Amino acid sequence: MMGPKQEAQAALFYEFSLEDHVPQDHLLRSIDRFVDLSSIRAHLADFYSHTGRPSIDPELLIRMLLVGYCFGIRSERRLCEEVHLNLAYRWFCRLDLNDRVPDHSTFSKNRHGRFRESELLRHLFETTVARCIEEGLVSGQRMAVDASLIEADANKQFSASKEEWDAGRIDVEAAPRAVKEYLDTLDEAAFGAATPVEPKYTSFSDPASQWTAARKGPAFFAYSDNYLIDTDHGVILDVEATRSIRQAEVGSTRTMLDRVRAKFELHPERLIADTAYGSGPMLGWLVDRKIAPHIPVIDKTGRTDGTWSRADFEWDAENNQYICPEGEALKQFRRNYSDPNRGPTGKGVAKYQALKHICQACPSKPKCCPKADCRKITREEHEDARDVARAIAKTSQYKLSVKLRKKVEMLFAHLKRILGLGRLRLRGPCGANDEFVLAATAQNLRKLAKLFPAPQHPRKA
Structure with missing residues (x-):
């Protein structure tokens, strides 16, 4: 009825x-x-x-x-x-x-x-991280770092090339807030001082954003959202906004690691990252701080003509020399210098060379140096740290780290698909940082809610 x-x-x-x-x-x-x-x-x-x-x-x-x-x-x-x-x-x-x-x-x-x-939003984020630590979700032993591009609220139609952009003609008093923030960050390593290379285009509405085509598609203005996470439960320990270039992203890693250590006394046993963080200075910085770099090494010494590369030569650290596959030594200096300023400096690039008469009589010369009189090898300042990272890459723990690294990428996927942060609404470095910090706070709170749901009480009749 x-x-x-x-x-x-x-x-x-x-x-x-x-x-x-x-x-x-x-x-x-x-x-x-x-x-x-x-x-x-x-x-x-x-x-x-x-x-x-x-x-x-x-x-x-x-x-x-x-x-x-x-x-x-x-x-x-x-x-x-x-x-x-x-x-x-x-x-x-x-x-x-x-x-x-x-x-x-x-x-x-x-x-x-x-x-x-x-800095209230940063205070709120750190309070949430402290709660995650209190609940036992963070051990601080294994950390991972990565960056993701977030599209800025800027349009190419309202931008100019380097020749057309003249910062000296900007009226600071009448400029929009995002332009003032850009001028204030010209000396910061995360933005203006990150690289001397000028971008192809600069936005009038948000000049601190980076014109980039890193996704192998159409270029756009963007910021980089940098996450430092603990891999136990994927808790975000720190977050930083930078320009979308490798130098700024790598630099933010040092900032975040130092900040986490000062705020929460967390010092990781290892840091997990992708190849973008595998430069010599970055690896050297980690090794000096007793952090194992579970990071692929950026190595451009490989050869494509079939001849021996530097990896085929054995490094003898005790005698400061390389040993070739035929057992001969490549030395930097073949006599002792009474003046220490003329000897090895430990900085920059060191050159190691074999004796000419030995190379000329060597049966493996066509595989080693077919077009040179003798074989020469260069060794960068942070090559010891590179060797540490190469040795780690051969261990079973490194294979586990490769899998754990995906937890950062999952957080970025959640950030864009679930929280809807694929494009910024606020402009300027401060606006980007505010959005990134709030989003990271929300992700940590949702993590806590998922792992520790509220107790269920029967509803009253």
Whole structure:
């Protein structure tokens, strides 16, 4: 039998509880257990005036931002609408049915002001990492690092080549915020000073972004999102925004490792990364700090003409010489120098050479140096660290590290597909860093919620 037609009828009194209408298995219930905002009011105390009209609670703004990044709501205008309508979002933000949702412009005012000046978002991220460590998700023994390109909010049509871009004619006072941030970062290793090479195009709206075609497709403006993770459970230990070039990405690894050690006293036994991080200086930096580099070595000494390459020669560190496959020595110096300045310096490139008369009489000369009188080999400054990385690459632990390295790539896939951070909405180095830090915080909170879900309670009848 067809039931009666449903019609809305106004009631004089309502008995309603948000707590009863949020499902017990809702993701926000699990996330809420790990959100600790007790310290943010003290953290922001110096950035608020002691007089004037009371401001909106910063904890409310942070909770709303966490909702947006946890559920891929990128627009702050839409976020305000969703929090207004969604009961679970209201519950998480501690808003009752009659409470007003802040205007979207409040986020911009606070982000460009006290949030950025106090580094509140970084403080929030580090608080979440500390909770992950407290829950036993981080051992600090094995870490992995990688970078991913995130498209900037910039268009090629509003850009210029190096010849057309004249930074000296920029009116700093009238320039947009992203341009001012670009000028402020010209001396930073992550942005302006990362490389002397000028980009092909520079965006007028976001000049700090990098014009790149690293994906082997159409070029675009982008930033690099750099993650340092613990491979036990894929917890993000640190995050850094840089230009999308290898020098800046590698440099950010040193920054993140030093910061994690200073903040959480974590010093990894090994660092896992791809070939982009396998340069001599980077490997030398890791070896000096007693960190095993589980990284493929960037090696350009191989030969394509079938003759012996440097890898075919054995290095004799005790006697500072190479031994060729025929057993002959290639030395850097064949006599002792009384003046130490004329001997080996240990810096730059060292050259090792065999004796001419030995090479001329050697039966393997066609395989070694068919077009030269004698064989010469160069050895870079950080070749010892390269040898350490090559030796590690032959172990079974390295094969495990190759598999663990995929955990970073999985986090970037989750970042773009689930959280929707395939293109930035904020401009400038500070805007990119704010988005990356908030997204990494959301990913760690979702990780905690997944591994430690909220206990289920039967609903009241």
